[in-house]
Amino acid sequence: xxxxxxxVFGYGSLMWNPEFPVAERxxxxxxxxxxxxxxxxxxxxxxxxxxxxxxxxxxxxxEACVGLGFRVQPGAEAVTLEELRARELIxxxxxxxxxxxxxxxxxxxxxxxxxxxxxxxxxxxxxxLEDQAGIIARAVGGRGPNTEYLFNTVAHLLETxxxxxxLAWLDKRVREILTTG
Numbered sequence: 001x002x003x004x005x006x007x008v009f010g011y012g013s014l015m016w017n018p019e020f021p022v023a024e025r026x027x028x029x030x031x032x033x034x035x036x037x038x039x040x041x042x043x044x045x046x047x048x049x050x051x052x053x054x055x056x057x058x059x060x061x062x063e064a065c066v067g068l069g070f071r072v073q074p075g076a077e078a079v080t081l082e083e084l085r086a087r088e089l090i091x092x093x094x095x096x097x098x099x100x101x102x103x104x105x106x107x108x109x110x111x112x113x114x115x116x117x118x119x120x121x122x123x124x125x126x127x128x129l130e131d132q133a134g135i136i137a138r139a140v141g142g143r144g145p146n147t148e149y150l151f152n153t154v155a156h157l158l159e160t161x162x163x164x165x166x167l168a169w170l171d172k173r174v175r176e177i178l179t180t181g
Contacts, residue, residue, distance in 0.1 A: 005071060006071070006077040006112070007072070008020070008069070008080070008113075009028060009067055009068070009069055009070075009099070009101055009111040009112070010068045011035045011057060012035065012067075012153050013054075013055075013149060014070070015067060015160070016152045017152070019083065019087065020070075020072060020080040020084070021076045022070045022071070023072065025071075026068065026103045027066065027067075028066070028067060028068060028069030028111070029064050029066050029067075032061050033057040033059055033113075033115065034060040034063045035057065035164065035167075036056065036058045036125065037056075037127065037132045037170070038056050038123060038125040038127070039055075039093050039094075039120075040052070040053060040123075041054040041141055041146070042091060042141075044090070045140070045141040045146040045149050046140070046141045047141060051139065052136065052139025053124070053132055053136055053139070054149065055153065056094065056115070056116035056123075057116060059115065059118065066162045068160065069103050069109065081112070084096075084112065084114075093116060093120040093122040094115065094117065095114070097113050097114075097115050098110050098112055099111060099115075101113075133174050134177065136150050136170065136174050147178065150170060150171060150174060154167050154170075154171040
């Protein structure tokens with residue numbers, strides 16, 4: 001990474017709503033982490049009284065998460081980092097890291113990534129998929145319904161050709177819950 005380059009790893013809502021100027025977007029893999037609905041959302045996709053769930057990078061040695069690497073538009077690095085921190089660190093459940101990211105074109109870059117703090121009260125790793133579906137189907141927060149977050153993420157994974165069987169199952173199951181009640 002040169003001084004002028006800033007990369008960000010997107011694995012959930014950043015994939016479909018980065019909210020910063022993007023110079024380049026590349027499929028990317030982050031090692032030793034997995035994408036899971038392991039964080040209770042009390043701001044964006046739920047409330048303190050009725051938490052939703054959001055995706056987080058859960059440390060997982062030997063596993064890998066495929067998402068998108070975004071190179072920030074040159075000159076926008078400082079404001080992008082400030083805005084990402086306001087968005088991602090709202091409740092201190094994420095920890096900001098700079099981690100090695102393998103881009104699909106063979107490059108390796110250092111990227112800002114937000115990893116769940118497994119000691120934080122909002123961490124809920126290991127929830128059964130059926131329990132996740134029930135929570136996601138009902139929760140609503142400041143950025144809208146939890147279902148919107150799931151559906152948009154799955155749609156963008158499909159659009160970019162990134163498989164995620166657990167999220168595909170959740171998408172199908174949540175739609176069933178919404179249809180049948």
